[in-house]
Amino acid sequence: MSATILAGHLAASLTSTGQTPTGEAVLFWVLGPVMVLAALGLLFARKTVHAAMSVVVVMISLAILYVAQDAPFLGVVQIIVYTGAIMMLFLFVLMLVGVDASDSFTETIAGQRWIGFLLGGGLAVVLIGVVLNAADLAPKGLDAANEGGNPARIAQVIFGDYIFAMEVVGTLLVTAAVGAIVMTHRRRLTPLLGQRERAAARIARIDEGEILTPLPAPGVYAHSNALDVAALGPDGLPLDRSVPRVLRVRGQERSSDEVHADTSAVGAGPRIPTETIDTSDAPRTLTDEEEEA
Amino acid sequence: MSLVNYLVLAAILFSIGATTALLRRNAIIVFLGIELMLNASNLAFVTFSRVHGNLDGQVMAFFTMVVAAAEVVVGLAIIVTIFRTRRSASVDDVNLLKS
Numbered sequence: 240m241s242a243t244i245l246a247g248h249l250a251a252s253l254t255s256t257g258q259t260p261t262g263e264a265v266l267f268w269v270l271g272p273v274m275v276l277a278a279l280g281l282l283f284a285r286k287t288v289h290a291a292m293s294v295v296v297v298m299i300s301l302a303i304l305y306v307a308q309d310a311p312f313l314g315v316v317q318i319i320v321y322t323g324a325i326m327m328l329f330l331f332v333l334m335l336v337g338v339d340a341s342d343s344f345t346e347t348i349a350g351q352r353w354i355g356f357l358l359g360g361g362l363a364v365v366l367i368g369v370v371l372n373a374a375d376l377a378p379k380g381l382d383a384a385n386e387g388g389n390p391a392r393i394a395q396v397i398f399g400d401y402i403f404a405m406e407v408v409g410t411l412l413v414t415a416a417v418g419a420i421v422m423t424h425r426r427r428l429t430p431l432l433g434q435r436e437r438a439a440a441r442i443a444r445i446d447e448g449e450i451l452t453p454l455p456a457p458g459v460y461a462h463s464n465a466l467d468v469a470a471l472g473p474d475g476l477p478l479d480r481s482v483p484r485v486l487r488v489r490g491q492e493r494s495s496d497e498v499h500a501d502t503s504a505v506g507a508g509p510r511i512p513t514e515t516i517d518t519s520d521a522p523r524t525l526t527d528e529e530e531e532a
Numbered sequence: 533m534s535l536v537n538y539l540v541l542a543a544i545l546f547s548i549g550a551t552t553a554l555l556r557r558n559a560i561i562v563f564l565g566i567e568l569m570l571n572a573s574n575l576a577f578v579t580f581s582r583v584h585g586n587l588d589g590q591v592m593a594f595f596t597m598v599v600a601a602a603e604v605v606v607g608l609a610i611i612v613t614i615f616r617t618r619r620s621a622s623v624d625d626v627n628l629l630k631s
Contacts (some may be wrong), residue, residue: 325567
């Protein structure tokens with residue numbers, strides 16, 4: 240049991256005057272400010288993820304304090320249940336809800352911020368005052384109660400004195416799980432659309448211009464990457480559908496005429512005599528006379 | 533160091549959690565504030581268990597953790613359901629019953 244060994248190292252038994260040993264005091268004064276700062280981070284963080292991470296820091300520090308306070312079982316449970324399960328659940332829900340959903344700090348109720356700070360500060364003052372005044376502590380320490388190992392003794396208490404509460408809590412957990420499933424269950428409002436239904440719907444839309452075949456490929460010209468140039472159909476007319484829809488929406492498609500003009504310009508360069516170029520094989524659009532013919 | 537320091541720390545954490553629940557509008561952060569309050573009470577339980585020298589306080593803290601787990605499951609399910617219908621996790625937007 241590394242936890243109990245750790246506890247033995249961190250927390251020797253209390254001194255005869257009920258004071259904690261020096262090591263534990265050092266641990267407390269290191270972790271205490273960290274925990275308070277992290278808790279304030281929860282209060283003031285603008286992004287929800289930062290707030291959740293602050294709470295994780297508080298919970299891990301609490302686990303260390305539990306181990307130092309002769310409660311190694313609770314320290315381990317704190318890490319497994321709280322930081323391991325509950326905070327992960329929080330982060331999952333954060334992912335569902337949207338990570339960047341930051342909180343608005345505009346006040347909807349006038350003066351709510353100051354009233355809230357006043358109430359929180361007042362609560363702190365009252366609680367600390369009660370603790371400082373009422374706690375005439377004569378700590379007994381847990382050395383006797385932890386005889387034979389803290390987890391074993393806790394098991395004896397849970398399954399002895401508190402067996403009924405244990406059963407009730409088990410029922411509560413099952414109920415909560417079922418409740419969460421029921422609450423997040425989504426009933427299907429429309430019938431499921433499968434492949435067969437989609438195919439039937441497309442065939443039913445033929446009269447409205449639905450095309451069942453794959454779209455024609457764009458024209459292929461060595462001159463450009465050709466995605467932007469419409470292919471020519473067997474009738475010599477450009478097929479607009481062959482250019483990707485995004486290019487068409489952006490107005491980036493080019494007609495085969497433009498491409499042909501570029502090629503002609505290259506062909507008319509000064510170094511090549513125009514007479515020797517055989518243009519009969521070059522890609523070109525049909526002239527008006529040829530189309531009419 | 534006296535054990536009262538632990539109780540003071542628990543009181544401070546509890547107050548910060550309560551202030552968070554009062555001030556913040558994001559339902560998830562409000563929930564985290566409630567979790568912080570539960571954790572603070574757990575620290576007080578563990579400390580008192582040490583003061584009194586029996587393990588009942590630690591068992592109570594254990595039960596608190598279990599109940600908190602159940603509460604978180606249901607609460608987060610509610611938040612997810614509200615977010616689905618309202619597209620918002622702000623507690624201010626859940627005002628359908630208002631006038």
